[in-house]
Amino acid sequence: MPLYPMFVDLAGREVLVVGGGEVALRKIEALLQAGARVRVHAHELHPQLVALQAQGCLERLEGDFDEAWLAQAQLLVVATDDAGFNARLAALAEARRVFVNVVDDAGLSSFQVPAVIDRAPLQLAISSGGAAPMLARRLRERLEAGLDPALGPLARLFARHRAAIRERLPDLARRRRWFDAVIDGAVPALLRAGREADAEAAFLALLESRHPAGGGRISLVGAGPGDPGQLSLAALRAMNLADVLVVDPAVSDAVLALARKDAAREPVADAPAAAGQQVRAHAAAGRHAVWLRPGDGFRVAPFDAVAARLAQDPWPCELHPGIASAGG
Ligand SMILES: C[C@@]1(CC(=O)O)C2=NC(=C\c3[nH]c(c(CCC(=O)O)c3CC(=O)O)Cc3[nH]c(c(CC(=O)O)c3CCC(=O)O)/C=C3\N/C(=C\2)[C@@H](CCC(=O)O)[C@]3(C)CC(=O)O)/[C@H]1CCC(=O)O
Numbered sequence: 001m002p003l004y005p006m007f008v009d010l011a012g013r014e015v016l017v018v019g020g021g022e023v024a025l026r027k028i029e030a031l032l033q034a035g036a037r038v039r040v041h042a043h044e045l046h047p048q049l050v051a052l053q054a055q056g057c058l059e060r061l062e063g064d065f066d067e068a069w070l071a072q073a074q075l076l077v078v079a080t081d082d083a084g085f086n087a088r089l090a091a092l093a094e095a096r097r098v099f100v101n102v103v104d105d106a107g108l109s110s111f112q113v114p115a116v117i118d119r120a121p122l123q124l125a126i127s128s129g130g131a132a133p134m135l136a137r138r139l140r141e142r143l144e145a146g147l148d149p150a151l152g153p154l155a156r157l158f159a160r161h162r163a164a165i166r167e168r169l170p171d172l173a174r175r176r177r178w179f180d181a182v183i184d185g186a187v188p189a190l191l192r193a194g195r196e197a198d199a200e201a202a203f204l205a206l207l208e209s210r211h212p213a214g215g216g217r218i219s220l221v222g223a224g225p226g227d228p229g230q231l232s233l234a235a236l237r238a239m240n241l242a243d244v245l246v247v248d249p250a251v252s253d254a255v256l257a258l259a260r261k262d263a264a265r266e267p268v269a270d271a272p273a274a275a276g277q278q279v280r281a282h283a284a285a286g287r288h289a290v291w292l293r294p295g296d297g298f299r300v301a302p303f304d305a306v307a308a309r310l311a312q313d314p315w316p317c318e319l320h321p322g323i324a325s326a327g328g
């Protein structure tokens with residue numbers, strides 16, 4: 001049977017941990033981060049747990065294990081290397097209806113801990129249900145690299161203005177379109193560039209206008225030598241959010257095939273300055289223009305200068321370097 005996924009509020013709630021090694025430390029760090037009150041019982045405590053105890057972050061329970069400790073706990077984490085003892089603890093917890101996690105035995109656990117990607121307040125949790133913890137970990141690492149770091153600040157913006165959003169856009173269908181426009185528009189790009197104040201201003205302007213338009217924006221993509229496997233994830237993301245692709249004839253079809261299908265496509269002007277003007281006009285009209293050049297096309301003269309000028313315009317302009325091709 002599949003596990004029921006849930007996110008639990010442990011702030012101020014008590015969790016009993018039995019075992020004090022490497023694995024107990026990992027679980028306790030996450031529990032403390034969630035605000036749990038942690039009590040630990042172990043023959044030996046990991047030095048970092050001793051330090052946490054000295055700082056008053058956790059309480060150590062001495063002597064022989066006492067079943068009565070379970071009375072106050074809402075969760076039990078069992079992390080000793082004594083399989084018989086672990087099984088006895090799991091049975092005691094079950095009898096008292098306390099949820100229990102046995103760190104090396106999914107079968108004895110009534111809850112398991114997933115691999116987590118943290119973009120607070122956004123969290124992604126991955127579980128293999130105990131089938132293959134290493135697989136959950138690998139998947140987390142892969143997703144971690146591809147997930148926009150602006151997601152956390154973006155979620156915080158939505159949270160901060162939640163009441164105002166509901167008030168300005170009471171109609172759900174309209175609110176949905178507005179959310180999509182913010183997510184696909186300039187705000188995440190500004191957050192990625194570290195321009196938090198500008199992002200908030202753009203966010204509020206969109207809210208004020210109740211307008212679903214995302215705002216103009218430019219992405220300059222170095223498309224590399226032609227193999228789409230060599231595109232950066234950020235470049236791919238930009239190509240998939242484009243309203244219009246401004247394409248240099250030397251960019252490979254294989255790369256272009258990965259761009260958003262319903263984006264308009266147009267050939268780039270011959271002269272570099274005219275090409276700059278071409279993408280600027282799209283941004284000024286509120287469109288997201290993605291200009292693709294082969295190789296590391298925006299770090300070679302004279303396009304580096306065109307890129308520098310575009311970066312001074314009021315709308316966000318992101319440069320995604322590519323792998324230089326033989327010709328530069
Ligand atoms: C996700 C994560 C969360 C966390 O613990 O925080 C987690 N294990 C993680 C890492 C990890 N686990 C193991 C190694 C190898 C260490 C080594 O071999 O040295 C590593 C890698 C490492 O330690 O780096 C070994 C292992 N783990 C379990 C067994 C027993 C078994 O499988 O029977 C064995 C021995 C397997 C064997 O020997 O074959 C059991 C469990 N591990 C779980 C969770 C639960 C199921 C979750 C699921 O399936 O989705 C469950 C059932 C209980 C529980 O909830 O703890 C965390 C990834 C954090 C991250 O990086 O994102």
Ligand SMILES: NC(=O)c1ccc[n+]([C@@H]2O[C@H](COP(=O)([O-])OP(=O)(O)OC[C@H]3O[C@@H](n4cnc5c(N)ncnc54)[C@H](O)[C@@H]3O)[C@@H](O)[C@H]2O)c1
Binds near residue numbers: 019021041042079081
């Ligand atoms: N879930 C996971 O992610 C995962 C990953 C790796 C290993 N494991 C397994 O989890 C277990 C713990 O791993 P570890 O590296 O933390 O082990 P460890 O040997 O470092 O720590 C074991 C801890 O349990 C305590 N302990 C043992 N018997 C006890 C008893 N009867 N009463 C009180 N305390 C007792 C020890 O004092 C020590 O603090 C091992 O069985 C390991 O194979 C789980």
